[in-house]
Amino acid sequence: MTERKIQIVIVGGGAGGLELARRLGAKYGRKRHDIILVERNRTHIWKPLLHEVAAGSLDANLDEVGYRSHCYRWGYRFFLGTLESIDRDKRELWIAPLLDEDGSELIARHPIRYDCLVLAVGSVTNDFGTPGVRENCMVLDDRAQADRFRNRLLNHCLRVSRAMSVDPASDEHVRVAVVGGGATGVELTAELFNSAAALRFYGLETFDEKRLEVTLIEAGPRILPALPEKLAAAAQSELETLGVRVLTNTRVTEVTDEAIVTASGERVVSELRVWAAGVKGAATLDHIGGLETNPNNQLLVKPTLQTTLDDRIFALGDCCSCIDPATGRPVPPRAQAAHQMATSVFHNLVRLMNSRPLKPFVYHDHGSLVSISRFSTVGSLMGNLVGGRMAIEGRLARFVYVSLYRMHLIAIHGWLRGIGLIVIGRVNTIIRPRLKLH
Ligand SMILES: Cc1cc2nc3c(=O)[nH]c(=O)nc-3n(C[C@H](O)[C@H](O)[C@H](O)COP(=O)(O)OP(=O)(O)OC[C@H]3O[C@@H](n4cnc5c(N)ncnc54)[C@H](O)[C@@H]3O)c2cc1C
Known part of the structure; x- marks a missing residue:
């Protein structure tokens, strides 16, 4: 009788999960253990590039990685599907039905067995319960959303360009409001001007970046709170030179289908509204499989990155809440943290396979x-x-x-x-x- 292979399943092929799948696949995939990556998309694009995809300055088709060819090369197996639930008693995770474009079912809901499970499903934008955000704002959580934003942006640029060629005195503008003065909001805002400046070379001869009216709204006292004050001030001044209206200490109370409404009652009227004001774990993660999560739906982990209630289940990247003992605060949701956690989980899984004690994850903040x-x-x-x-x-x-x-x-x-x-x-x-x- 053939011996059953140990099955290590990674869910989420993003910044951390894909790197882990490659390393585990290269080490074990074609030999003793079965390495499986479960991912809901067919291709991977590094999330920090999404603001460039949204602004049109990066062609995601050139940078994306197809999971099927990647897994063939590195010796792991790829399952297309969306994690729905976990049955810890049976050591199974359940994958939601796979639907065709017209909604017809291609593959029914099914289980996947695991001996060790790594959750690396990232995060979603946090709207903090603000009314109207879900219906009236775009977010940059994945490529499809970035593509949607780019298409709408280009349509509005076309509209304004056309109005200007019909009537050069036209007062039409493309109005964009971005909520959240963190890295994502600031980077997207600046990238919009880069793209708008290039549009005139590509057939929108009458369009120029002065037709872009961008407002960046931040609830805190300054933008880029993760950076020293001097650098944040330099970034704000750069944005203002481009023509961006930066509103700090401005809390958003509601979003309608034509404006962002602030606590002072101001209505920032805009055709395109983007919400980039923070992240949380997806709703699916809320106590998934009976595991402990924080109010932001992030999985609580031990220093070894094993979940607090189950040593067979690890979590890494944005979807976990890992307290950094050096600062007493959670490790920030960043690509560098996901990368470092993937390395730590890889080594810990190797130790686990060799019945050696696991080591705690140490976060190195490289800035x-x-x-x-x-x-x-x-x-x-x-x-x-x-x-x-x-x-x-x-x-x-x-x-x-x-x-x-x-x-x-x-x-x-x-x-x-x-x-x-x-x-x-x-x-x-x-x-x-x-x-x-x-
Ligand atoms: C516009 C933007 C700019 C950024 N810029 C920076 C930056 O400059 N520097 C930096 O350090 N960080 C940046 N970040 C943050 C960084 O992208 C994340 O911290 C990092 O990608 C987290 O990695 P991860 O592996 O945890 O999750 P992700 O990279 O988000 O990957 C999660 C994967 O899980 C998949 N998935 C989700 N749910 C399921 C499910 N239920 N079933 C199956 N698969 C699922 C997703 O499709 C995705 O492929 C930026 C983020 C954004 C949005």
Whole structure:
């Protein structure tokens, strides 16, 4: 009788999960253990690129990774599907029915057995219960939403361009309101101006970026709270130079189908409204399989990244709440944290397979960087290498920012292919159009 293989299942092929699947697949996949990645999408795009996809300055088709070809190369199995629930007694996770575009059922609801399970399902935008957000705002949680935003943006640019060619004195504008002055909101806001400036080269001759009217709304006293005050002030001044209206200390109370309404009663009228004011775990995670979650639906984990109530289930990245003993605060929901957690879970799973004691995860904050598109990059680097915390701006900051994505490419493709793709990406920026207009 053939021995049953140990089955390690990873749910979520994002910044952390895909890297883990590659490493486990390369180590075990074709030998002793069965490594399975369950993911609801057919392709992966690194989430920090989504604001560029939304603004049209990045063609996601060129940067996305197809899970099926990736799994073939790295020795894991890929199951297309959406996690619905977990039965911990039977050690099974249940996958929702897979539907065709017309709603007809392709694959019925089914279970997948696991010996070890890793949850890496990321986060969704948190609207903090604000009325009207769900119906009237767009979010940037995945590629489909970023594509939808880009199409709407281009349609409105076309509308204004047409109005200007019919009547050069036309007062038409594309009005965009972005809620949330964190990295996502700031990066999207700046990227919009980069794209708008390029539109005139692609057939919208009468359009220029002055026709873009962008308001960035932040509830706190300043934008980019994760960065030192001086850098946040520099970023705000850069945005204001572009023409962005930055409202701080401004709480949003409601969103309607034509405006963002603030606590002071102001109505920020806008055709495009984006909510980027924080993240939480998806509703599915709320006490999934009887596991402990915090009020934001994030799974509580032990220092080893095993969930508090079940040593066979790990959680990593945005979907877990991991307290950093160095600061006493949760590890922030960032790509660098997901990457470090994936490495830690990989080593702990190897230890588990060899019946060795697991090691606690240690978070190394390497700082944060915010791209203000081609106009500037600001951020701070942390660590021994730079002797504490160092503020950086300009070319060096841009270089480090771009390097983060390059490191992700190497993490999911290995050195050889990763470097090949970096070179191809560089060539693409030279020979391909600056904007994706379809
Ligand atoms: C616009 C934007 C800009 C950002 N910029 C930065 C930045 O500059 N630097 C930085 O460090 N971080 C940045 N972030 C945050 C960063 O993207 C996340 O912290 C990181 O992607 C988290 O990685 P993860 O693996 O936990 O989740 P994700 O990368 O989000 O991956 C989760 C995966 O799980 C899948 N999934 C979800 N639910 C299910 C389900 N039920 N069943 C099956 N599959 C499921 C999803 O499809 C996805 O593929 C940015 C985020 C956004 C939105």
